[in-house]
Amino acid sequence: MNKVIDYEQDFYSWALHHAQLLREGRFAELDIEHLAEELEDMGKSDRRAIENRCIILIAHLLKWEYQPSHRGSSWKRSIDEQRLRIDRLIRKNPSLKPYLSAAVADVYLDAVKLAAQETQIPASQFPQECLYSIEQMQDENFYPNN
Template sequence: MTNYNSDLTIWAKNTAQLLRERRWDAIDWDHLIEEVEDLGKSERSAIASQMERIMIHLLKWQYQLQRLTDSWLDSINDGRSQIRRKLEDSPSLVNYPRQILEKEYIRARREASRQTRLEISIFPESCPYIIEQVINDWFPDDSVD
């Protein structure tokens, strides 16, 4: 059997087969438990990453409107779509975006400052968005469909 540390994909496939066959004694339980726990972490991390990306572009939109590009709109829409998928797949995470809004805003604010080369103090210290604005079809000027 393939070792967990040498090829995770083959290990996972082999472990799934062992589970189907109910060969409990052959299962690498420690790593299986670790991987199952990591699934939840991965879902939360993906939501957080998308929220940060959305807020970076919302800030850039508000503070550098003259440089607005379709790629910002595409990035916001894609991020929102990714979050919706994660929440559909894991309804227990429905409140997670609200819980991490401020934390992800702090990261987005710092990154927006870096990307725009504007002083960080230009951007509000506290998140100016409510969660519905971040994850739903809202845009700063409300004119985009």
């Protein structure tokens, strides 16, 4: 007798069970709707990761540009790390590369808000749209006003 594992009650067991069903070719027993939902969510999580990395990268580029007297190795390391992580996400998921421009446009004001909070510079002092190109953001040698 097969025990039915409820998606809502125990996701981890449900996922393991469905992986086993797939391996065994027991396709008729699959919870197709929830499997499709989870696959879509996996793709969305990579998009969210790109967005989160872009927020941090842009905020630190803004801080670097607007507070040159406060530049330090931690800001540089953060910029470098975000670039590396964005690059890695795109290398592992090349179909995300075209999404990068949309992600930057979408999260830019969040990055401004973060930069404003961390620098005490009013958000209105920053440009209303991102002036850094995707190429600059990915260029390991680009630091604004350097």
